[in-house]
Amino acid sequence: MATVELREATKRYRDGTVAVRRLSLEVRDGELMILVGPSGCGKTTALRMIAGLEEIDEGDLLIDGEVVTELTPKQRDIAMVFQSYALYPHMRVAENMGFALKLAGVAREEIDRRVLEAARVLDLEGLLHRKPGELSGGQRQRVAIGRAIVRDPRVFLMDEPLSNLDAKLRVQMRAEIAQLQRRLGTTTVYVTHDQTEAMTLGHRVAVMRDGVLQQLATPAELYEQHANLFVAGFLGSPGMNLLPGRVERGHLHLPIGDVPLPPGAGAAVGDGPVIAGIRPEHFEDAAVAGDRPGAVRIRTRLDLVESLGRERFAHFHAEGEGLDHDRLARLAGEAAGPRTIVARLDAASRLRGGEVAELTLSPGGIRLFDPETGERLAGGGGSGAGAAHAPDAGGGPMRLTA
């Protein structure tokens, strides 16, 4: 049972690049916290700082309220599951799992007992005498987890533990890890670049970019109440559509049409240019949706319709000038790009590519962002209340607590 807290922790590499900048977050006792972000965002470095494999250049790490910044990994009593599993290839499964206990001088019988217990939990009993080379990917993954739980550490760290598994196995292991973590109740920090893993596994999710924490919130809050363009663009698949817009007297002018803003929202935002974010699911085929209260109709020619069976994705593009892509890339990262607008339609939709279609758009789903800073603007459907975020003037480092 433990809490983990990073206080303004910074990691600088020798060449001067800052991998993690003034990161502050607090993992509650028994919580499964996800660090998520695109590659190079500093999430793995942050994890290794907690592990003690990377020094913390500035700031502190606290476990159970005690400063452990200067302690070795061994003294921190933390176990880690590596992306590559990092099993010792020359040792049998049982030796792999018992290695830490053996180094700690635990008695042989005690080691055997604990290894067997962990093996039972992970369904590895039959494999204890095999070597890692004789195991499948999923089995190696279990052994790597087994090696961590045998020690009964204060904290688990997991670095993209599922990324080497095939899609089917990944879903299965994801569920198992969630169950195991709940059962053991061990405080866990889990790094992934996979938003699905982040949203399904995490009690809370910390989204990072370029070494800076963007938002720390529960998965639901994150999806609905994203703090800025980057978080909004990073989550969801297909991603949020980003369109240039202009607010004028309570109306939002978009390249695809004009949308009335909810009463009060327009005033809160104020007139001027904005970036509008619309998730694909906020569009619908008008023929299927019928007249929803408040929905806006737009007519457009569809470039392409993809059918995924349960749902359909219609691609279309808006006339008129687009967004400044350099700026969008700076604000939204990978989510930016010269791309079309994607709408998710019901499977019942009969629309096809090349047709002129009538779609509905729910204004409540539109999010507005500041075109300069990328910060979420209040209003534009869904209030900002609950968004665990206080924008810092100048877009500098942020301190976030939920």
Add this chain to the structure above:
Amino acid sequence: MRARLATWGPALVIVLVAVLPVVWVLKMSLIPRRELFRSPPTVLPDDITLQHYRTVFDDPAFRQGLVNSLIIAGATTLLALVFGALAAYPLARLRFGGRTFIMTGILALAFFPSVAIIAPLFVEFRNLQLLNSYAAVIIVDTVFALPLAVWILTAFFRQLPRDLEDAARMDGATTLQTFRRVIVPIAAPGVFTAGILTFIFAWNEFLFANTFLFDESRWPVTVVIPNFATQYSIDYGGQAAAAIVVTVPLVLLVLVFQRRIVSGLTAGAVKG
């Protein structure tokens, strides 16, 4: 077909050029003395005889030479591996100033012509009263074998997944425990490779042994073989047989450990 020939053609030529002298020596070791001097020489032997091998093995000096070679090459290999591994690990893993300089310096040592330092070494060993001892040859052989060993081991340690060391650290291992219980066992293929090459080098070494060892009873085979010439007028057949006998252990070594070198024990450590 043409493309295949383009691939295999050059390979075949290289193999022929490399193997032909060995095959010729093998043939020489197996034919009777009179056929050896026939001109033009026979391509395929008319007669096969093991006479030369009998001569060689009947010679106590040759048998002692094999033992001496084994002692010298074995000790050299052991020393080169221990010191080489201890030097290679930090060179592979730590980033420190002058690392490149050290690596280059070690390599430069290998370029040093041994003839150039043999006189000062002779004087030095005389002062140390090491002349005419195995130790003199083993020390010099080790020094000259170390650059290769260090370079091979450094390259090998460097490509071992760092995660394994991190995992060991998380498991509470000290640096030395990690080295001994994780790195060395996994690096076994690299250690074998370095070991075999060192052994071959020391086994084939002639100059130092010929200079520092006066006593026939301490000579390695490489020094014994040329002396067949003086002992039996020039016994080409005997020399050929001795050369084959000396080469066989090396060929066997490589064949035995080949699979170990290639297969690599790292399978299963990390993905792929």
